Amino acid sequence: MLILMMIEDMLADLGCQSVAVASKVGPAISLIEGQEFDMAMLDMNLGGIESYPVADALTARDVPYFFSTGNSLTNTKDGYRNQDVLKKPFTFEQLSNMLSRSLLRIPN
Amino acid sequence: MPSPEGAANSNSGYSCQTFSFRAWQPIGQGEPSMPQIVRKSEEQKDAEAEVESFQQNLGPFVIAAETTRMPMVFTDAIEPKHHIIFANDSFLKMTGYAREEVLGQDFTFLLAGNAKAEVLKQIEVEFGNETDGSPEVYLHRKDGSEFWGGVFINPVRDEDGKIVQHFISIFDLTKHKNEQIQSKMLIDELNHRVKNTLSTVQSIVWQALRTFTDPKQLHTSIEARLLALSRSHDLLTRENWKSARLNDIAYDALEPFSVTDGRKERIVIKGEPIRFPPKAALALGIAFNELATNAVKYGAFSNDVGSILIDWAIEPSSGGDRIILRWQEKGGPKVSPPTRQGFGSRMIERGLALELEGTAHLDYAPEGLICTMNFPAPKVTHHG
Secondary structure (H helix, E strand, O other): OHHHHHHHHHHHHOOOOOOOOOOOHHHHHHHHHHOOOOOEEEEOEEOOEEOHHHHHHHHHOOOOEEEEEOOOOOOOOOOOOOOOEEEOOOOHHHHHHHHHHHHOOOOO | OOOOOOOOOOOOOOOOOOOOOOOOOOOOOOOOOOOOOOOOOHHHHHHHHHHHHHHHHOHHHHHHHHHOOOOEEEEEOOOOOOEEEEEOHHHHHHHOOOHHHHOOOEHHHHEOOOOHHHHHHHHHHHHHOOOOOOOEEEEEOOOOOEEEEEEEEEEEEOOOOOEEEEEEEEEEOHHHHHHHHHHHHHHHHHHHHHHHHHHHHHHHHHHHHHHOOOHHHHHHHHHHHHHHHHHHHHHHHHOOOOOEEHHHHHHHHHHHHOOOOOHHHHEEEEOOOOEEOHHHHHHHHHHHHHHHHHHHHOOOOOOOOOEEEEEEEEEOOOOOOEEEEEEEEEOOOOOOOOOOOOHHHHHHHHHHHHHHOOEEEEEOOOOOOEEEEEEEOOOOOOOO
């Protein structure tokens, strides 16, 4: 909970106007299908479930995104290995950098 | 007739040196005969007599081989293959075969899986040398099921030092392999948890730095939240990180605040047992800590008479059971709404609400702060 609030603060500081949050795959996909987003930050693990279906939904709507994770990246599924990954814990600068890359669609 | 080396006569004890004999086949009470048709050649008669003498002289060792709980086979080494010539009961039990189904078979018929060629090579090395190796091999049972076995292959030599048989102990590694998998899972989960904890600590420091500039206030704020986090961890650890009960979460969060001035009697916690998964339990712990800190500074615990009631109820609804949880303060100084939203109220009304997937509302009633939470009944999954 506190981590989420810190990320929201960081995003607000970076000029982000609104942040929507979903903690499970189903609600995340509903959210994505329900409105336009400029970009997404996607934890690779949502409540114990891999979030690749959410990644697919984002790609289908051409919403740029990057992954975040606390784990090593040895197990990333094929087809998703080119995505940027932000490792937890991260600094404000690292988040800022990752957001810029996503918005400008700089390839990994 | 060749006699087993190292066999003492029946007057003295048995010595356990390398025993050597030519071909011996298992015999015993009601033992089924070998699958191959055996002509009773001179060699065969010699072998049988040898076995009988062997059994008489080294009786206890034969009994040991037959009855030990370590699965064991003897294989012939004279042919290029390794035919099983003896299999003990433990081996049959482990593999599910009957004795007549394994006798005469090449030992390697037990190998399962795709990597047979490499494994065969590895095993041949073991058959050839006096190594200390115990290769882990994937084996199959009669019913087709497969398992990992540790295989110890030892040569049996004749008087000239030539290898004539091997005896093979097989150790079922299933339990060991499962423990390895469990271990890896635990380590992964531990890493995940540590990363989350570090990020939470980062958030605590981040928030304090945005709220305070005074070093003493910074220190107090950070320390208090870290200790609250630590207490929540203790509670979850007591429950093996599976879940925590709501009354325990509330009790634990208020415990450090209740030691002062008879506050204990001024706290009431009421409601049915409800279990929360770890993430939600941690969030509630932090939220209760926040409310209690606020109560000490401005609310029901800032005087001698104020009290706090925490109660909850389960309400069925069309979408499933919902929990209505209330934190109600009474008897404190008169409450007035804050001029702007501080971190604490944002934490409850946004952070906690998101975490519990429901709503949380702070009502600054003049008689005392009321915090009402409304969220779906938590689902606790038990795994591992």
